[in-house]
Amino acid sequence: MASGVELTVPVYRIKGRGTGPSVYIQANIHGAEVQGNAVIYQLLELLQKQTLLGDITLVPYANPVGCNHKNGEYTLGRFDPITGVNWNRMYHFNDELAKQFVEQYPDTDVDTIRSEFRRWMLDDIDEQLDHNIFGLTTGRRIAYQLQRMALQADLVLDLHTGPISSKHLYCPEYAKNSASYFNIPHTILIPNDFAGALDEATFCPWWDLTQAYQAIGRKLDFNKESFTVELGSQELIDLDEALVDAKSILGYLQAKGAIAANGFAPDAMVRYGCMLKDYKVFYSPMGGMVDYLAEFGEPLPAGQPLARILRMDNYSEADSDPLHYLTLDQTVIPILHFASASVNQGTELYKLFSNYFEL
Numbered sequence: 033m034a035s036g037v038e039l040t041v042p043v044y045r046i047k048g049r050g051t052g053p054s055v056y057i058q059a060n061i062h063g064a065e066v067q068g069n070a071v072i073y074q075l076l077e078l079l080q081k082q083t084l085l086g087d088i089t090l091v092p093y094a095n096p097v098g099c100n101h102k103n104g105e106y107t108l109g110r111f112d113p114i115t116g117v118n119w120n121r122m123y124h125f126n127d128e129l130a131k132q133f134v135e136q137y138p139d140t141d142v143d144t145i146r147s148e149f150r151r152w153m154l155d156d157i158d159e160q161l162d163h164n165i166f167g168l169t170t171g172r173r174i175a176y177q178l179q180r181m182a183l184q185a186d187l188v189l190d191l192h193t194g195p196i197s198s199k200h201l202y203c204p205e206y207a208k209n210s211a212s213y214f215n216i217p218h219t220i221l222i223p224n225d226f227a228g229a230l231d232e233a234t235f236c237p238w239w240d241l242t243q244a245y246q247a248i249g250r251k252l253d254f255n256k257e258s259f260t261v262e263l264g265s266q267e268l269i270d271l272d273e274a275l276v277d278a279k280s281i282l283g284y285l286q287a288k289g290a291i292a293a294n295g296f297a298p299d300a301m302v303r304y305g306c307m308l309k310d311y312k313v314f315y316s317p318m319g320g321m322v323d324y325l326a327e328f329g330e331p332l333p334a335g336q337p338l339a340r341i342l343r344m345d346n347y348s349e350a351d352s353d354p355l356h357y358l359t360l361d362q363t364v365i366p367i368l369h370f371a372s373a374s375v376n377q378g379t380e381l382y383k384l385f386s387n388y389f390e391l
């Protein structure tokens with residue numbers, strides 16, 4: 033802080049037997065997205081009764097600046113107020129690393145590759161944190177310190193929420209099968225493109241490495257996975273729902289061998305997937321007061337209204353209706369919508385699955 037006082041982040045580490053993959057889970061990098069903290073609380077409670085095969089690190093309140101960024105009765109904390117940059121777009125990625133590594137270690141065994149490449153990534157981050165003579169922004173320093181912990185794990189979960197939202201998951205395309213271990217019905221499959229988020233920062237290097245080895249004829253699987261888990265709506269804590277989500281995460285960790293089998297199984301449900309390029313933002317065509325109509329998670333047939341916008345300025349005009357129904361000419365699945373009923377033209381009104389498929 034400007035006073036010189038240090039801001040801190042709580043870190044819970046639980047030691048496992050060392051026979052399973054290690055896990056890193058963080059929550060609340062975006063200030064208003066608080067439900068992940070409740071899920072981490074429930075995970076800590078549940079983990080006391082589990083046999084951990086891998087180490088687990090849990091970091092609630094990951095962003096001490098964002099958590100305290102309030103305006104009136106609302107929490108902001110999606111963007112660094114000083115730079116305007118999204119807090120989840122400041123992680124580090126070195127797109128040269130995998131290629132350089134494979135040139136140096138073309139024939140090494142997979143276990144050595146796993147540990148050495150991790151060391152390379154950590155050295156790369158340390159270089160940014162400690163040997164950057166020109167310094168770092170506040171946001172990058174927070175992000176890199178979190179990333180330093182995340183990079184040491186095999187499985188990474190970054191807990192978020194939408195504004196007003198259903199549960200959904202961002203999943204790397206290659207880990208598609210793992211999406212069904214979570215009790216989350218909607219999954220966005222993301223390509224190997226780094227855009228600054230923690231999930232990408234932790235899986236893109238390994239995906240790059242897999243491809244760089246493939247290019248020299250070696251087919252390797254490093255068993256690294258990373259997800260952004262969207263737990264519902266912002267500004268809400270629901271401890272009962274957090275318990276449901278914590279069990280869902282344990283189902284995933286059990287399936288990956290990070291905890292011993294203890295009856296955690298994913299529910300049977302229809303799961304829908306959608307490629308990131310088909311995960312569409314619907315921008316409001318006009319300003320006005322929005323009555324959100326479409327249900328989350330269910331296919332909305334073409335022509336059915338997503339929302340209606342009340343425009344009182346149209347009320348007294350001849351041939352004009354104050355209610356404007358917003359529809360699309362294709363079937364979509366609404367996933368989340370804007371938090372306020374008052375919008376401008378161009379406000380991000382809904383996010384929707386188009387061209388979706390069953391997982």
Ligand code: ZN
Nearest residue numbers: 062065192193
């Ligand atoms: Zn978020």
